[in-house]
Amino acid sequence: MPIKAICFDADGVLVYPQMQFAKLCENKLGISQEMRDPFFKGVFNECLVGKAELLDVLPPFLKKWNWSGSTEEFVALWQKTDHVIDTELITTIKKLRQNGFICCLATSQEQHRAEYMKKEMGFLEVFDHLFISCEMGTQKPGDAYYRYIETHLRLPGESILFWDDRPRNVNAAKARGWNAEVYTNYEQFLETLALYQPFK
Structure with a gap:
């Protein structure tokens, strides 16, 4: 056929x-894969199927990652880096x-x-x-x-x-x-x- x-x-x-933002996290932001895994292997999957809102579930992890900016700034950097x-x-x-x-x-x-x-x-x-x-x-x-x-x-x-x-x-x-x-x-x-x- x-x-x-x-x-x-x-x-x-x-x-x-791909994975440009992952490299940025690792090399510039000090956010290792071990630190990222609980998010990306956990609640992020709920975001991927529309059952969770990224801006709602991300803040607790940003705090653990010592991110000093806003949630929106983090997401914007993520999107721009992976563009x-x-x-x-x-x-x-x-x-x-x-x-x-x-x-x-x-x-x-x-x-x-x-x-x-x-x-x-x-x-x-x-x-x-x-x-x-x-x-x-x-x-x-x-x-x-x-x-x-x-x-x-x-x-x-x-x-x-x-x-x-x-x-x-x-x-x-x-x-x-x-x-x-x-x-x-x-x-x-x-x-x-x-x-x-x-x-x-």
Whole structure:
């Protein structure tokens, strides 16, 4: 069955190189991964599915991290630092759309970064559809995430090609019958894309 829709993850795919804010925390702000883990492996996951508000749950952690500014300033710094876009990939996505492919953002984000991606990073104009976990109530690699996209696009999994930098997310997509590839870099993306569809 021919590919009709292509879904792209954000961090590690469109946002590349990723983890810039994590590096800033580690190297400049003195907030180690060990200090960050209780937040990112805990209540942040509630933010990712729209069940918690980032600005409400972040302050207690900022206090532990000895952040002297406001919560809003921390979030703004976070968003600005991770505003790193692979412009070559964006250009290719625009060409894919011109060639008739439905191109979608498929990412796990909390509400504030979701809005930042739409407006400041321009993803609202880049894609036909934006599938963002906080608006869906589910996140990768949960089966419900992929099922939601299939239902919205009205396409079977065999017609969808999914790109993500995390193997577990790719494997979950494959389990639903999607075509799915682990993204490593732009050159690998073009080479693999050509195997699915000759692209000029």
